[in-house]
Amino acid sequence: MPIGIDAFDDEPDAALDVAVGTQPYRVLAFLVEHDDQAFTQTEIHERTGIKRGSVGSVLSRLEDRGLVRHRGRYWAIAEDDRLASFAAQQAASSASTTDDYYGEDEA
Template sequence: MPISIDRFDEEPVSALDLQEGTHPYRLLQFLATHSDQAFTQTELHEATNIKRGSVGAALSRLEERGLVRHRGRYWAIAEDDRLASYAAQTNASSSSTTDDYYGDEE
């Protein structure tokens, strides 16, 4: 879908596309759904079906925006009040796809 030339000119080059279906959106949604856990890039690749090479690049862009954090090999959603609200909302309506992959906690 085209955007206006004004939006094109005004949007910063570093702007991150968080539209539904994009890699950053899918990763953020998955991490928000599992906000009590941290995952390796391989686990994120397997859970989201995003190409391995694309997972790292998308995570780096999300980290630059303060939306995810990592320690060592593990990545998790950032500790941010806005994201906590998003995670709670996402957890309430999580899809069975991620539950099927990781199973129930009980």
């Protein structure tokens, strides 16, 4: 679906456009959660459930966008300002799943 030229022009260059639930989103969410470690493609496959054959292409596309980095066999989250808001969103989402939605026990 096309968008208007005004929306096109107003889109910030720094926006991180990764749709929730997609394979790139799942890889980024995993790497953000473990930002102090680097993983092989096999480990990412095992931890995210993404098909082994798809992990490499996802990582390559993310690397092209500057969102992940790798050295040898290992991949890690990149140091990119766009990822700060993504990490904050992940933390908020994670916290909301552990909140007590039922409030205090009623006696």
